[in-house]
Amino acid sequence: MTGFIQDVAHVMMAVLFLAMLLALYRVIKGPSLPDRVIAIDLLTTVAVGIIALYSIETGYKVFLSAGIALALLAFLGTVALALYIRRGGPP
């Protein structure tokens, strides 16, 4: 039963990579700057999920600390870009 969980985690990592590709499409296509910021926020959220699934698959518990750091960086980046849009955005 322990090998089965790792296999399912591997498949779910593929699903999350598909989600990252969809969000990346919105980053490239997005009509305005806030659309891209939203998509980047979703991209880092999915990256935290991928890190968690990778720590399940390999059994290394250390990667969750990287997930904490990535979540914090995602929040800071989103807030900084929101303030940038608020101050006038790109010229």
Added chain:
Amino acid sequence: MRDILTLICMITGSLFMLFAAVGVIRMPDLYTRMHAATKVGTVGVTGVMAAVALHFGDLGIVSRAILISLFFLITAPVAAHMIGRSAFFAKTPLWKKTVVNEWPDSPPDDTSSSSSASSSSS
């Protein structure tokens, strides 16, 4: 039993994050896209973190998973609120079937960080 719960949480969280990405692609407007990305993405991360906590069962790992879940639950609404507010003040166009717009023609043009006129209307 714990393995079955782990599998259920992992699959549910991953599928929720996939649905968040599909919603970001398919929704017609910035605000509805933000709706999809924020809430559904938060539920997905919380499900995957519940799967991690159930799989390892260690005290440090469980506390870290709860920390990440709480962090997303706290910061995702704040970030979505800031982006939606900034986008509305930057005159990002709404969907044409939007029902309620409180400031239809001219939102108050304040470039300062927080003003009393904009916070009193919510």
